[in-house]
Amino acid sequence: MVSEPSDSVSSPPGLSGTLGDMDPEAFRAAGHEVVDLIADYLAGVERYPVLPPIEPGTLRPLFPTAPPETGEPIETILADYRRLIEPNATHWQHPGFLAYFATSASGPGILGEMLTAGLGQNPMLWRTSPIGTELEIVVVDWLRAALGLPEPFDGLLTDTASTSSLIALAAARQATGIDAAAAGLTGRDLPALRVYASSEAHSSIEKACMTLGLGRAALVRIPTDGAYAMEPARLEAAIERDRAAGQRPIAVVATIGTTSSTAIDPVERIAAIAERHGLWLHVDSAYAGAAALIPERRTAFVGWERADSIVVNPHKWFFTPLDASLLLTRRMATLRDAFSLVPEYLRTLDREAPVRDYNEYTPQLGRRFRALKLWIQLRSFGLEGLRRRIEEHIRLAREFAAWVDADPDFERLAPVPFSTVCFRFAPAVLARDAADPAHQRRLDELNARLMEAVNRTGEVFLSHTRLDERFTIRLAIGNLRTGERHVARAWELLRSEAERLAGELE
C-alpha cells in the first residue's frame, strides 16, 4: 500500500533535462495497490448488483467539468476509482452475468493485459514488434489447430468480430475481381453487389455492409427453419433470383451459434451452394466457436473447413479480456489485396527475409499486442482446462433447459446446442387466450416485466431477443465464474417473480 502522497510528476533520477514519467518506485507501489484492488474486486464482485441501479445521465455530474491543471496524487485517483468507477459498472465479471454473450476476463488474461500495457508494443510491422508479430503467428496457429481446422487456414487477431467480418467481406468484395480497393464502387456502372445471411445473422454483418459501401440493401436475409437455422434451398433460390435480376452475389455468411438463439446454420450444405456459385463463404462463430475446441462437439461445425474465412472470438467463450477476435482464412493474399498500402515511412529497408506486416491485412494501421494475453491464458488453462470449462457451461445450460421444460408455466423457445437458453413465461392461466391476437402482446409485456423484475434484484442479469416475433428471455452462460448455484438462483428468481406477476393477472 502507498501511504505517503507522492509527486507523480517528479523527474526520475538520471534523466536530467526531461520530466519523464511518474517515479518508477511510485509506479511500483501504485501497481501493487492496483493489483490488490483488482484481486479484491474479483473476489468480492458478488457484493455488487450485476446491473447497477442507476439512471442515465446521473454519473456525468459526479465528475468535474475540466481536468486538473496540476497533477494529483495517485492515491486520490485510486480512491475515486473505488468510489466513482467500480460501483457504477455493469459487472461483466459477476458470475450472475447471464446476458448477451459474456466477456469475462480470466486472471491469466488480466496478467496478459498488464504485461501488454507495460511492454507497449505496436505490431503493425514485423519491425515495430518482432515478438508481437511472430507470437501472433504462433498463437493463431495454435488456435487453428485446437479448433480442428486444417493448415491452409492462416489468420490474424483483430479487435472485434465486427472488424473480423468486415475484413472478410472486404476480401469477398475484392475476390470478385472488380478491385474495389483500387477503383472503388462509384462512377463505374457496377451491378448491385449482394451478400447473403440468415434472418438471424448478427448485426455486425449488416454493419459491415454499411461501412464497405455495399449498404444495408446489399444484405439479403434468408429465412430460417423452426430451429432458426438458414434454409439452404431458399439461399440458392435467392442467389439465382438476384443473378437473374442483374445483381451480383459476392458472399454468403453462415452462422454457427446465432446471437438470439445460438442456432446452427447447415454449413456443409451452404458451402456447397457457395462453391457452386463462386461466392466467398464466411462463417460467423464468434461465440460458439470455442466449443470446437472439444473434438466431440465438432459435429456442429461440419463444413466450416470449407469456408473462405471464419471468425471466433477469444474475448467471448475463451474468457480472454476484451479485445480479441480471431479471423482465420484460407485466402490471406486476398485480404492483403483488400487492405495493403505501404507508404515510404512504413517501408522496412534493413531486412532481407520476407516479413509479415500485419497492418497490410486490416483497416487499421496501429495494433495492440493481443497474442500475449492469449499465449499466457492458453498455457495457464491448457486446452483441457478450457474444454472442461466450456463443457461445464453446456451442462449447466441443459440443466436449466430441463427445468424450463418441466415447468408447465414456462415455455422453451429454441433448441440449446451450446450454453444459451431461450424461453418465456407462458402461464397456464393465459393459455386459453392462445388464439386471441392480443395474446402474444400480453405475453410480450409480461415477459419484459418479468425480466426487468429479475434484473432489478441485482443477483443476475438476463437479456432478451425476439424469436418468431415473440419476446424471448435469454439465459446465456459464458462467464468464467458462473457455477451451478448462479444458474439455480436465476431459475429461483424467475419462478418467484413470475408467480408474483401471475398473481397480479388473476
Next chain:
Amino acid sequence: MVSEPSDSVSSPPGLSGTLGDMDPEAFRAAGHEVVDLIADYLAGVERYPVLPPIEPGTLRPLFPTAPPETGEPIETILADYRRLIEPNATHWQHPGFLAYFATSASGPGILGEMLTAGLGQNPMLWRTSPIGTELEIVVVDWLRAALGLPEPFDGLLTDTASTSSLIALAAARQATGIDAAAAGLTGRDLPALRVYASSEAHSSIEKACMTLGLGRAALVRIPTDGAYAMEPARLEAAIERDRAAGQRPIAVVATIGTTSSTAIDPVERIAAIAERHGLWLHVDSAYAGAAALIPERRTAFVGWERADSIVVNPHKWFFTPLDASLLLTRRMATLRDAFSLVPEYLRTLDREAPVRDYNEYTPQLGRRFRALKLWIQLRSFGLEGLRRRIEEHIRLAREFAAWVDADPDFERLAPVPFSTVCFRFAPAVLARDAADPAHQRRLDELNARLMEAVNRTGEVFLSHTRLDERFTIRLAIGNLRTGERHVARAWELLRSEAERLAGELE
C-alpha cells in the same frame, strides 16, 4: 513474489459445480510479480537495444507448435515471458525510440490499462457500462476543452486514427445525401466520389477510401509547397476540375502535423474552400494535436474549429498506452446515420431517459473502456504536466535542428514546427557532384546506410521517409522518457557513423 507452484485451474472455494478462474490469491501473488516485472522493465529498459538485432522468422521456432493440454504454473509462463518475449520486443518504451511517432505508455496509463482489464467493461451500450459510457462523455469533453475547441464539438474514443478517419469519411459519404449506409454505392449509377488530401497526407486516409468502397482512385492528392503544406489554390482547382468532369467531391482532409515532416496544412484557407463547396472537412492531427493543449501553440491550429471532424491520438503525444484515438465532431448525428443499427437483442427496454449507445457511431460493436486510462492519466499529470512535457520535446527538437543546421556536412530538409526533425547527411566531399543525376541516388544510399548503422548500435532508433524524392532521416521526439542526453547521443552517433562512412567515400 510467488515462491510455490500453484495449480492455476483449481476451483475457488464456494463455487461448487464450476471450475472458475485461477485461484484469487494465486492471481494476487502473480499480479504483484507482474507489477515488479513491469517496474523493473521500465527502470532498466535502456539495457536493451531499441531495435532488437534479430532476423525475421527466427522467433517462431522458439515456441512449441501447439499449446499445452494441461495448464502450466504461472511462474513458468512468466519466466518464459522474461526469456522469450521481453528481449525480442522493439522497445517503444526506450527513451532512444525516435522513430515513426512514439507511443509510450505512461505509468498512470499502465495502471489504467490494468484496471480496465480487471473491471472488464464493454461500453457498447450505456446499459452494458453506465460508467464506461458517461466517463467517455466526461473525458472527451475534458479533451475538447483542453485542446481549445468549442462546445459544439462532441465525440468518442476509438482504437486508432485509422478508425477515426474512416468514421469521419463514412460520415462525409453519408452527408452527401446519397445514403450509402442504406442503399450502398453499387447498382445506382452514382458519380465517382472524390476525397481531397495533400500528397503528404497519411496512408490511413487512403486506406479509409479503400475500405469504404471509394477506392484509392477517389483520393485526389493535392501538391504541397516548399514546406510540404497543401496548396489551397490547387485544392480549389482540383475540386472545380473534378466537378466539371462529372465527379462528386465529398470531403477534404487537412493535416496538422504530417507523418513525414509534421507539415501544417493551411486549415483556415482550406476550411473556406470546403465551406464554399459544401464539403466535409476532416482534420488529421493524430500526432501534433497534443500541442494544442498549449494555448501559445494554437497558431498552428487556427481554423480547425471550423472542421466537421478532427482526430487527435492520445496514444501518441499524450503518452497513453495503445489504443486510444479521439474523434471530435460537430456532427454526431451524421456519424450515427452512417453507423447506427439497433437489433432487438441490443435494445434497452428498462430506461426512460435517452441514452448514448456509443456503438451507434462506430463500425465496431464491442468497445474497450478507454476513457478510464485517460481519466487516470489526465489527473495524474494534470494539464500543466502534459504541457511541460510536450514543450520540452519541442525544445529538444529545436536544439537538435540547430545542431544539424550548424554542421556543414548535414542538411535539414523541412521546418520543425513540433518535435520532429527531417535531415540528411550531405557531406561537402560530395557537394561538387550536385548537378550529377546520380548524385541524389548516392546520397540516398549513403543516408540509408547511415541510418542503419546508427540503428544497429541499439542506442537509438530512427526511421526514414522521402521528401521531394530524397531519402530523409527523421528524428521524432515523443517518448515520455526521452531527455536531452538521448537526443545528444543520437546526434553524436549520427556524426561519428557519418564520419566513418565519409572516410569510405574518399
